[in-house]
Amino acid sequence: MHQPASTPAPAPRPTAKFLSSKLVRRVDDTHDLARFWFESADFPNFKPGQYCTIGVEGVERAYSISSAPHERPLIELFVELVPEGELTPKIWKLKIGDAVTLRPSAKGLFTLDAKFKKHLLVGTVTGAVPYVSFLRDYLHKGASGDKFYLLDGASYYDEFTYDKEAHKLTVKIPGDVLIEAEGNITIKGARIDLNPDD
Numbered sequence: 001m002h003q004p005a006s007t008p009a010p011a012p013r014p015t016a017k018f019l020s021s022k023l024v025r026r027v028d029d030t031h032d033l034a035r036f037w038f039e040s041a042d043f044p045n046f047k048p049g050q051y052c053t054i055g056v057e058g059v060e061r062a063y064s065i066s067s068a069p070h071e072r073p074l075i076e077l078f079v080e081l082v083p084e085g086e087l088t089p090k091i092w093k094l095k096i097g098d099a100v101t102l103r104p105s106a107k108g109l110f111t112l113d114a115k116f117k118k119h120l121l122v123g124t125v126t127g128a129v130p131y132v133s134f135l136r137d138y139l140h141k142g143a144s145g146d147k148f149y150l151l152d153g154a155s156y157y158d159e160f161t162y163d164k165e166a167h168k169l170t171v172k173i174p175g176d177v178l179i180e181a182e183g184n185i186t187i188k189g190a191r192i193d194l195n196p197d198d
Ligand SMILES: Cc1cc2nc3c(=O)[nH]c(=O)nc-3n(C[C@H](O)[C@H](O)[C@H](O)COP(=O)(O)OP(=O)(O)OC[C@H]3O[C@@H](n4cnc5c(N)ncnc54)[C@H](O)[C@@H]3O)c2cc1C
Pocket: 051, 061, 062, 063, 064, 065, 078, 079, 080, 081, 082, 084, 085, 086, 087, 088, 089, 108, 126, 129
């Protein structure tokens, strides 16, 4: 019997689900904290404080972006290794040039509210990431008139990855950015020891 010619399988349709992105730089700050710079020509504009979603071998997680929008096509992330985690051990194995998936837009509502002029920013370790983006963006735009009070906490001094940069910012906007860090927080003379047993 004459069989009808089989229809060739359709080519996979281009998907808007992921952008291509590759690791272009990494700095290991401690044994379990590292900064990663991913390059993606197509990553659209975002608001400082938003997060992106990256994936390796099909495992995806959200990461706040520490770079500011003007630094695109680079996206800087500050990641803590969770040894038993699914994704972070895979991220730790990445080498320069390795590809990751990147969702095609940043998300999140944790952004700077222009209604307010005084901003109290509180975080620990990777929790300071959105604030780094706020401050880089603020300086890049040459904005002025706001006051930023950044309270950053960590268990160990070497976890203050962005403190040198933050201190530089205090020089650029004298009096406008207050950094109190390094294992204790001082607020108007009150000192809170984060590690009383250390
Ligand atoms: C909006 C958003 C922004 C985020 N931004 C950052 C960021 O800037 N930097 C960053 O490192 N992470 C960030 N995270 C967390 C990140 O998405 C992952 O959850 C984290 O990296 C762990 O992923 P994993 O697959 O290795 O571990 P999983 O397999 O998802 O988790 C394994 C276990 O570890 C726990 N766990 C998750 N994170 C930690 C941690 N830091 N310490 C100890 N235990 C943990 C989980 O609750 C779970 O019980 C963010 C999450 C969200 C929702």
